[in-house]
Amino acid sequence: MTRIPAKMPGLVKKFYPNYYWDFSKAINANSEKTMYLTFDDGPVPEATEFVLELLNKYNAKATFFCIGNNVEKNPQIFEKVISNGHAIGNHTQHHLEGWKTNTDEYIENTLLSEAHINGHNHHKLFRPPYGRIKRSQAKKLSTLGYKIIMWDVVAKDWMATISEETCLNNIVNNSVNGSIIVMHDSMKAFKNLKYALPRVLDHFSNEGFQFKKIEF
Numbered sequence: 187m188t189r190i191p192a193k194m195p196g197l198v199k200k201f202y203p204n205y206y207w208d209f210s211k212a213i214n215a216n217s218e219k220t221m222y223l224t225f226d227d228g229p230v231p232e233a234t235e236f237v238l239e240l241l242n243k244y245n246a247k248a249t250f251f252c253i254g255n256n257v258e259k260n261p262q263i264f265e266k267v268i269s270n271g272h273a274i275g276n277h278t279q280h281h282l283e284g285w286k287t288n289t290d291e292y293i294e295n296t297l298l299s300e301a302h303i304n305g306h307n308h309h310k311l312f313r314p315p316y317g318r319i320k321r322s323q324a325k326k327l328s329t330l331g332y333k334i335i336m337w338d339v340v341a342k343d344w345m346a347t348i349s350e351e352t353c354l355n356n357i358v359n360n361s362v363n364g365s366i367i368v369m370h371d372s373m374k375a376f377k378n379l380k381y382a383l384p385r386v387l388d389h390f391s392n393e394g395f396q397f398k399k400i401e402f
């Protein structure tokens with residue numbers, strides 16, 4: 187996992203042109219300053235609530251790629267994410283790793299998760315856990331109407347071995363107009379998230395950026 191680059195290489199983006207990596211082109215054409223914060227692996231008590239409170243403070247909207255199993259366990263927090271006006275995406279029911287899972291099982295697990303987030307997910311956003319998805323899985327999800335949302339910048343907030351400051355720098359030094367930024371509303375990431383998120387919001391708000399949810 188340490189080999190995951192904080193900034194997604196352009197070559198990788200070009201190799202998978204059907205996935206969404208950032209919205210830089212669309213944004214630059216409109217000359218607005220926008221970033222897309224995304225939070226994976228929730229909803230859970232404490233971490234998700236912390237994120238929601240901070241986003242409200244900065245009038246920021248974000249996209250939450252939820253694990254179906256966590257939605258099932260924490261329905262009130264999930265409802266709060268929705269009532270606060272954020273976008274919801276599917277992150278499978280049990281956080282499956284695509285490369286190690288056969289396609290039928292992968293799709294089935296995603297649809298199981300869909301049943302829990304159903305009705306709130308008009309745009310059918312999907313993010314593969316670990317960023318690992320087979321072409322056959324992506325193809326099948328596309329035919330079901332999903333858009334595969336990857337990222338441009340990853341905070342690595344879940345890594346216990348990196349400092350809070352490094353986590354913050356991963357975002358601040360690599361994000362540009364239109365970036366899709368990955369963070370985690372999980373307890374594993376909470377130490378780094380608690381430090382980095384308020385500073386990210388502060389830093390880019392001061393530079394005139396808005397934070398928007400992903401919608402098509």
Ligand SMILES: [Zn+2]
Nearest residue numbers: 226227315316
């Ligand atoms: Zn995940």
